[in-house]
Amino acid sequence: MRSWSAPNVPRLPGSGLPLRLYDTAARGLRETAPAGPARMYVCGITPYDATHLGHANTYLAFDLVNRVWRDGGHEVHYTQNATDVDDPLLERAKATGTDWRALAGREIELFRSDMEALRILPPREYVGVTEVVGQIAELIGRLTERGATYRLDGDVYFSVAAAPKFGAVSGYSEDTMLDLFAERGGDPQREGKRHPLDWVLWRAERPGEPSWPAPFGPGRPGWHIECTAIALRNLGSGFDVAGGGSDLIFPHHEMGACEGHVATGEWPFAKAYVHAGMVALDGAKMSKSKGNLVFVSRLRETADPMAVRLALLARHYRSDWEWTPEQLQEAEARLARWRAAVERPSGPGASALLAGVRERLAEDLDAPGALALIDAWAAGEGDDTEAPGLVRDVADALLGVALPGRAG
Numbered sequence: 001m002r003s004w005s006a007p008n009v010p011r012l013p014g015s016g017l018p019l020r021l022y023d024t025a026a027r028g029l030r031e032t033a034p035a036g037p038a039r040m041y042v043c044g045i046t047p048y049d050a051t052h053l054g055h056a057n058t059y060l061a062f063d064l065v066n067r068v069w070r071d072g073g074h075e076v077h078y079t080q081n082a083t084d085v086d087d088p089l090l091e092r093a094k095a096t097g098t099d100w101r102a103l104a105g106r107e108i109e110l111f112r113s114d115m116e117a118l119r120i121l122p123p124r125e126y127v128g129v130t131e132v133v134g135q136i137a138e139l140i141g142r143l144t145e146r147g148a149t150y151r152l153d154g155d156v157y158f159s160v161a162a163a164p165k166f167g168a169v170s171g172y173s174e175d176t177m178l179d180l181f182a183e184r185g186g187d188p189q190r191e192g193k194r195h196p197l198d199w200v201l202w203r204a205e206r207p208g209e210p211s212w213p214a215p216f217g218p219g220r221p222g223w224h225i226e227c228t229a230i231a232l233r234n235l236g237s238g239f240d241v242a243g244g245g246s247d248l249i250f251p252h253h254e255m256g257a258c259e260g261h262v263a264t265g266e267w268p269f270a271k272a273y274v275h276a277g278m279v280a281l282d283g284a285k286m287s288k289s290k291g292n293l294v295f296v297s298r299l300r301e302t303a304d305p306m307a308v309r310l311a312l313l314a315r316h317y318r319s320d321w322e323w324t325p326e327q328l329q330e331a332e333a334r335l336a337r338w339r340a341a342v343e344r345p346s347g348p349g350a351s352a353l354l355a356g357v358r359e360r361l362a363e364d365l366d367a368p369g370a371l372a373l374i375d376a377w378a379a380g381e382g383d384d385t386e387a388p389g390l391v392r393d394v395a396d397a398l399l400g401v402a403l404p405g406r407a408g
Contacts, residue, residue, distance in 0.1 A: 003126040004112040010393040016071030017362035023272040037075040039239035046083040047107035048092040051114040052293040054286040061276040061317035080123040117305040137214040154204030163258035224255040242270035280322040313367040341378035348382035350390040
C-alpha cells in the first residue's frame with residue numbers, strides 16, 4: 001500500500017543530540033542508541049472513520065522522534081500499518097450499507113491527506129493488514145510449532161502460560177489487565193479458554209465476514225498478531241521504538257511483545273515502548289465509540305494546518321489534555337508572530353536558539369519548551385541578517401512547522 005508524500009526538510013548546521021525517551025517498559029527515561037538505521041514501528045489506524053486529533057497527536061509525537069533522529073545523523077526506517085480488516089470496520093460498513101473494502105480505502109486516503117497537510121514524515125512501509133495475511137498466518141504457524149497456541153471452536157489462541165515476559169511492558173496487575181482486556185476488544189469471559197487473558201491469533205470464518213485460507217482453516221487475523229508480523233518482517237526483532245497512544249500499552253503492545261519474544265526467542269521485541277497521551281473533548285477521551293471527535297479534515301477546512309500542528313505541539317506528547325477551540329486560536333496567533341518574525345530582514349542571533357531547541361527535543365521531546373524558545377526569539381530584535389532564515393529552518397526541520405520560504 002502506498003504511503004503519503006514526504007515534505008522537504010532543510011538541513012541544519014551541525015548535528016543534533018542523542019534522543020532520550022520515556023520507555024513505558026523501563027518506567028523511566030532512557031537514551032535511544034540506534035545501531036545502524038534507527039528502526040521504529042508505530043501502530044496505525046483502523047480506517048472506519050476520519051482522522052481525529054487523538055490520532056494526529058500520536059503521529060505528531062513520533063514524527064518528532066523521526067526528525068530528532070534524522071537531525072542527529074541517523075537514517076530512519078519507519079514502518080506503520082493500517083488495520084484494514086477488523087470488527088469495528090466491518091460493523092461500520094454493515095451499519096452504513098457500505099462495502100468494507102470501499103470504506104477502508106476511502107478513510108485511508110483521507111488519512112494520507114491529513115498526514116500530508118500536517119507535514120508528518122511518511123513511513124518507508126505503510127502496510128495494510130489485508131496485504132500480508134499470508135505472512136501473519138506463517139507467524140501463527142511458528143508460534144504453534146513452539147507450543148504457544150491452542151484451538152477453541154476453530155479459533156487459534158495464544159496461551160499466556162507460554163509467555164514468560166507477560167506483564168513486562170505494562171507492569172499492570174492481573175486485575176487491571178482483565179479490566180482493560182474486556183474494555184479494549186478482548187474476551188476474558190469466553191468459556192473454554194485456558195486463561196482469561198489468552199488472546200485470539202486467528203478468528204475462524206464466520207458467516208458474512210471476509211476470510212482467507214490458512215493451514216488452520218479459513219478466517220482472519222486477530223488484532224495483536226498483525227502488528228507483530230508486520231514489524232518482524234520489515235524491522236526485525238529488537239527494533240528501537242514501538243509507538244502508539246497510551247491506550248495501546250495493554251493489551252496491544254503487551255501481547256505483541258510476547259508474540260515476538262516467543263516467535264524469535266529474543267527479548268526485548270522493541271528496545272523502547274513509547275506512548276503518547278490521550279486527547280479529550282467535553283471531559284472524555286476522544287474515541288470513535290463515544291463519538292466525541294474533532295476531525296483533522298474538518299479543522300483543515302477553516303484553519304491553517306500549521307496552526308493545528310502548533311496547537312498539538314503546545315502540549316507535551318505524554319500528557320493527557322483536553323481540546324478547546326481557544327487552543328487553536330492561540331496557535332494561530334503564535335503562527336502569525338513566527339511568520340512575521342522570520343520575514344524581517346534581521347533578528348537576534350539564532351545559533352543559541354538552534355542549540356536550545358535541540359536540547360529541549362532531545363530530552364523526551366519537550367516541544368512546549370522548544371516553542372517557548374522560538375517565541376522569545378520572535379519577540380526580540382537584532383541585526384543578524386542570517387538569523388530569520390536559520391529560525392525558519394529550525395521550525396521546519398525539527399518541529400515540522402513550515403514558515404515562509406520553506407513550504408512543501
